[in-house]
Amino acid sequence: MxxxxxxxxxxxxxxxxxxxxxxxxxxxxVRHYLGDIIFGANDGIITTFAVVAGVTGANLSTSxxxxxxxxxxxxxxFSMGASNYLSRRSDEAVRVATGVGTEEHxxxxxxxxxxxxxxxxxxxxxxxxxxxxxxxxxxxLASIMTLVxxxxxxxxxxxxxxxxxxxxxxxxxxxxAVAALVAYGTxxxxxxxxxxxxxx
Numbered sequence: 001m002x003x004x005x006x007x008x009x010x011x012x013x014x015x016x017x018x019x020x021x022x023x024x025x026x027x028x029x030v031r032h033y034l035g036d037i038i039f040g041a042n043d044g045i046i047t048t049f050a051v052v053a054g055v056t057g058a059n060l061s062t063s064x065x066x067x068x069x070x071x072x073x074x075x076x077x078f079s080m081g082a083s084n085y086l087s088r089r090s091d092e093a094v095r096v097a098t099g100v101g102t103e104e105h106x107x108x109x110x111x112x113x114x115x116x117x118x119x120x121x122x123x124x125x126x127x128x129x130x131x132x133x134x135x136x137x138x139x140x141l142a143s144i145m146t147l148v149x150x151x152x153x154x155x156x157x158x159x160x161x162x163x164x165x166x167x168x169x170x171x172x173x174x175x176x177a178v179a180a181l182v183a184y185g186t187x188x189x190x191x192x193x194x195x196x197x198x199x200x
Contacts (some may be wrong), residue, residue: 009029031160035194040080040114041153041173046179047076049146051178052125055186056139057112058194060131069126081115124149143180150176 015127021124023032031166052074055065104110124188128142154172 023097027160033110034157036110036113038157039155040117040152041121042176043080044073044077044118045124045146045149046176046183047071048122049125049142050183052139052142053184057184057187058191062135062138065129067128070156073119073122073126077115079116080118081111084114085111121149121153146180147177148174160166
């Protein structure tokens with residue numbers, strides 16, 4: 001009796017990401033936590049870049065950028081992870097109360113995926129201010145690292161989806177770039193309103 005290779009691949013993917021079960025293998029892990037990883041990475045890098053852009057727009061020192069950036073990175077990463085955990089716990093409580101049944105037994109793993117992705121991606125804009133590069137080039141380097149990271153995270157989605165790597169990368173790059181421009185524009189605008197001097 002002939003077998004359907006496509007069906008076999010679909011069955012494997014289903015087993016790897018079956019609700020309520022721990023994912024098996026690297027591909028299964030990434031598929032299972034992809035939403036948490038993308039959410040954490042995108043929010044992490046944009047949130048941190050917003051701090052970098054705002055402080056740069058206000059023409060403040062590198063030490064201020066690092067202090068505010070690291071403090072916000074840690075606080076927001078923990079907040080995002082905790083919110084993901086509480087959200088999933090609440091959803092499971094509702095499912096149990098309505099008799100639907102549990103779907104996810106490991107909310108702490110989703111929280112950890114969000115926290116880790118937020119920390120790793122969110123640290124990219126700050127690395128430029130730790131490297132021995134000219135001061136007037138740091139914001140440019142931070143911007144480049146932000147855009148490259150956005151594209152890389154987006155392109156990485158293609159490993160576990162059917163979308164092409166370049167389309168996935170450009171999609172996340174485009175959305176992230178708009179958010180980054182809003183962040184810098186807001187920083188420069190507020191700086192001008194408060195008598196600061198925008199600059200990079």
